[in-house]
Amino acid sequence: MRLLKEYTIRLVFTAGILFGVQVPNFIDQYTQKISAHYLEAAENFSGFQATADKFHGGDVNALIERHESSNDAVFQSEAAPIKEIHSRILAFASELKSLNTNLFGKIFHVAFKSDRSVVKETVSEYSATVPLNTDAIICGLGLGMISALVCDLFFFVLKLVFGLRFGRRVDPNAP
Numbered sequence: 001m002r003l004l005k006e007y008t009i010r011l012v013f014t015a016g017i018l019f020g021v022q023v024p025n026f027i028d029q030y031t032q033k034i035s036a037h038y039l040e041a042a043e044n045f046s047g048f049q050a051t052a053d054k055f056h057g058g059d060v061n062a063l064i065e066r067h068e069s070s071n072d073a074v075f076q077s078e079a080a081p082i083k084e085i086h087s088r089i090l091a092f093a094s095e096l097k098s099l100n101t102n103l104f105g106k107i108f109h110v111a112f113k114s115d116r117s118v119v120k121e122t123v124s125e126y127s128a129t130v131p132l133n134t135d136a137i138i139c140g141l142g143l144g145m146i147s148a149l150v151c152d153l154f155f156f157v158l159k160l161v162f163g164l165r166f167g168r169r170v171d172p173n174a175p
Contacts, residue, residue, distance in 0.1 A: 009151050009152055009155075012147045013144045013145070013151075016140075016146065017140040017144035019143055020142060021132075021139060022129075023107060023143070024131065024135035024139055026110070026126060029125075029126060030118060037092050037118065038089065044085055048060070048085070048086075060082075103138065
């Protein structure tokens with residue numbers, strides 16, 4: 001039984017390392033997608049920004065208000081797409097700013113505060129690699145250790161609850 005426990009913990013530790021080294025790579029791919037979406041939205045918005053610069057001193061909100069208050073239905077209907085593209089630009093810029101931090105800040109942001117649609121996109125198009133840079137090694141070893149500790153704790157709880165022995169058998173007749 002002890003051998004099973006030891007191999008299980010080693011296997012969980014190794015799986016934790018392999019999963020952990022993917023974390024910085026996933027964050028890099030997520031950041032690249034955010035950056036690409038930002039550049040695309042900015043390109044799509046550039047004509048509207050030029051119009052806002054020319055007629056409203058660069059104030060996009062004034063441009064949107066002018067579209068909304070127009071008597072021309074076609075002009076009015078342009079207000080919503082302008083607002084939508086502008087809000088996407090601001091959201092992607094905010095994401096990029098949030099990702100401009102240390103490794104643990106990036107992990108926290110992607111785990112809890114990221115753009116879920118871009119996370120789903122990143123997951124569906126994810127390309128696994130085994131990078132050997134400092135961030136990958138830190139994440140890999142950290143997750144490996146946490147996984148091994150959780151596994152060891154699981155076996156400890158099994159021992160407490162069921163009285164299972166994972167160590168050597170004790171001979172009750174031994175002195």
